[in-house]
Amino acid sequence: MDIIQSVEAIRNNHAPSAETGIALVPWTLPTIPEIPHWHDALEICCCLSGKGVFYFKNREYDIGPGDLVIVNHIERHTSKSYRGFTCSNLFLFFNASTIEQLDFRLLRPFLYDRDRFVHRIPAQLPVAREIGQLIARMQEELAERRPAYGTLIKSLLFHICSLLARHYDAETNGVWQPFYAKYAAVRLGLAYMQTHYRENIRLDDVAKAMSLSPSRARHLFTEVMGERFKTYLLHQRVQAAQRMLVQTDLTIEAICEQCGFQSASSFYREFRRLVNETPLSYKKRHSPPLLTATF
Structure with missing residues (x-):
């Protein structure tokens, strides 16, 4: 396991900035998972390359390029790369309060019924590709920091959460x-x-x-x-x-x-x-x- 990556994982230092409302963290999963943990922020993992696995309390999901994994901030989880298939990802972190300021109903995908919710969105679904493109756009805005980039990034975040709310409507409706x-x-x-x-x-x-x-x-x-x-x-x-x-x-x-x-x-x-x-x-x-x- 890469020492610096392991240190950063345990620091859990993924606090979203006030200006953009997000933290965007490139991350390669270790081959030996840490103990299950949680973050203060909500989390979306976008797999870029390789092959890995996410573990939740009673479920696990294999992930590959283009797959998304949705994680709330109260459910402990861990993850790893499969040996020989280094799994590189881009993690998007943001606070629930940022979403509530616009529309608390957009938190629906993160307030799920554990018995019904599927954390993984497969790459072949159009919504996974669209969200992946929006996250890539965030990365570009963070790199260029042109005027009003913080506001634009927040608008991209609201767009992502709106797509998630639509995707998970059946799973979250009524509960x-x-x-x-x-x-x-x-x-x-x-x-x-x-x-x-x-x-x-x-x-x-x-x-x-x-x-x-x-x-x-x-x-x-x-x-x-x-x-x-x-x-x-x-x-x-x-x-x-x-x-x-x-x-x-x-x-x-x-x-x-x-x-x-x-x-x-x-x-x-x-x-x-x-x-x-x-x-x-x-x-x-x-x-x-x-x-x-x-x-």
Whole structure:
């Protein structure tokens, strides 16, 4: 696996810019997938070349040139290239709030029923080709940065989401509006967790942020996220630890404390269970090599 790519993946540094509303990230999938993760932004993967596979909780999809993969920001996923078929892609990241400002109904493809939704749009479909062309146009605008390029890129994003809403109409019709209301409530809890995961937070704290009872918050969280509050919080802390192990020179003990673990033993145990290696081994494997000065 390319070291720099691995570092960037764990940093999860794909924040859309205020000017364009998007982040466009060229990315080659590793041959060994990282642990399942999520991004703060919504995600569209456009495969450029090679062959790879995306893994979701109960599904997996082979991808090839021209295929699209649609990913929301609450469903954990991972991906890899098949050996001998290096899979290069262009990832489009954007915030749900950007779309809501225009028309919240365009979020329909990202508020899906996990039992019905198909994440992959095959290259042979006209909508995949059209969206691929729009993403390529975004890339050109970002490279040239001509006057009003930010506004034009946002208009391309709205066009893409409109095409997705039309494509997924049958799969999302009748289920998305009730789910949107539940998602809006859970999103308040997710925002609280993002700010306070370093602390010893409990479900009661998150329920208060959602203005719900703990029992209702627990049920709603599981329904929307597809996993329990404690499971999500644990993955959030481990993912933060992965970033800090690679990005900082902090000791493992300091990282343990800053990521909200109550003891070093629990940190080592849960990290190894989820990542399949120790924090120290992970840090050594993913940290960039030291540069040697030459005279």
